[in-house]
Amino acid sequence: MKGYIHQFESFGCVDGPGSRFIVFTAGCNMRCKFCHNPDTWIMKEGKLWEPADVLKEALSCRSYWGKKGGITVSGGEPLLQIDFLIELFTLAKKEGVNTCIDTAGEPFTKEGEWFEKFKKLMEVTDILLMDIKHINEEEHVKLTGKTGKNIREMFAYLDEIQKPIWIRHVLVPGITDNDEYLTQTRDFIRTLSNVYRVEILPYHNLAISKYRDMGIKYALEDTPMPSAERIENARKILECDKYTRWQE
Numbered sequence: 001m002k003g004y005i006h007q008f009e010s011f012g013c014v015d016g017p018g019s020r021f022i023v024f025t026a027g028c029n030m031r032c033k034f035c036h037n038p039d040t041w042i043m044k045e046g047k048l049w050e051p052a053d054v055l056k057e058a059l060s061c062r063s064y065w066g067k068k069g070g071i072t073v074s075g076g077e078p079l080l081q082i083d084f085l086i087e088l089f090t091l092a093k094k095e096g097v098n099t100c101i102d103t104a105g106e107p108f109t110k111e112g113e114w115f116e117k118f119k120k121l122m123e124v125t126d127i128l129l130m131d132i133k134h135i136n137e138e139e140h141v142k143l144t145g146k147t148g149k150n151i152r153e154m155f156a157y158l159d160e161i162q163k164p165i166w167i168r169h170v171l172v173p174g175i176t177d178n179d180e181y182l183t184q185t186r187d188f189i190r191t192l193s194n195v196y197r198v199e200i201l202p203y204h205n206l207a208i209s210k211y212r213d214m215g216i217k218y219a220l221e222d223t224p225m226p227s228a229e230r231i232e233n234a235r236k237i238l239e240c241d242k243y244t245r246w247q248e
Contacts, residue, residue: 003084004046005054006076010061016100016127016166017246018068021058030075030106030207031145032133033219036207039216040076051083051088059095070098070126079107082117089124106227108154126200127196128165130155134176135185143175153187159192166197166246167203170233171226177245182237189238197246202226 009022024037026046031074041132058071071092080103109115114228133148134140140148167189171177189195192195204225211218226234235241 001083001087001177002009002048002050003054003081003088003177004043005049006037006046008054008057009046011064012072014100015072015074016070016129017098018066018070019020019064020069020072021061021065021101023058023071023073023078025073025076025078025081025084026131026218027080028104028106029078029080029146030077030104031141032104034170034203036204036210037076038211038214038216041051043076046076049090051084054088055091055095056096057093062097065072065098068098070100072100072102072129074102074129077104077106079105079118082107082114082121086117086121086124089121098126099124100127100129101125104131104133105151105154105157108146108157110157111155117118122158122161122163125163127166128139128158129166129168130158131192132167132169132185132188135181135188140173154164155188155192159194162194163191164196165194166199166244167195167243168199168201169234169238170203171231172220173224173226173230177226177230177234179233179237182234186238195243198238198240199245200231200238201241202231 004026006024006026012020015022017097026040027043094100114184134143137148201227207217
């Protein structure tokens, strides 16, 4: 089972516990207005790799991982290639490697064969990095082009099986930087008992030149970065300092 891979990053320090080898998969169904990787949207534009070969690349960097590090599969949206993930992580666990998925959760469903595969994947996954794009359903659709209902179902299921998660929330002026929405996001996070970390990711437009090179209109071209005061405000509302289990 080969996977479409966009690129590798040999040393990531913000993509899960410790130092990580990052596998960026190709393919994503969402079209988030603040996406900084539009070059990962089309799956077949990636390069095909065997899971064993990906693991070999990762293990070449193992000496840098320390006790907590390992492999993080990001994207794009890695759950679009669930069979590849299962095989890669099964091989990784045989080598004692910590495994992490960085996902927006868009492909999630509790129905049929896909859900059976997801349950199998969770058996070989140590932690997930989960985005909350927008807590309001209407705004979620406007921001990403997709519903957030099944994503919230995924959060609930991961809580049910007590799979550790880190939550990240991109703070975008005029879209997610809204005290009412932030409070609703906080209240949703409070319903979960498996949250190890909550992070605010300040919006930036550093990918704008990439959009121009690809001939894609950048929807947030006139959107400023959030101020330090608004970032701290969001951190307080989302109670980021409360979630410290990631440090254990």
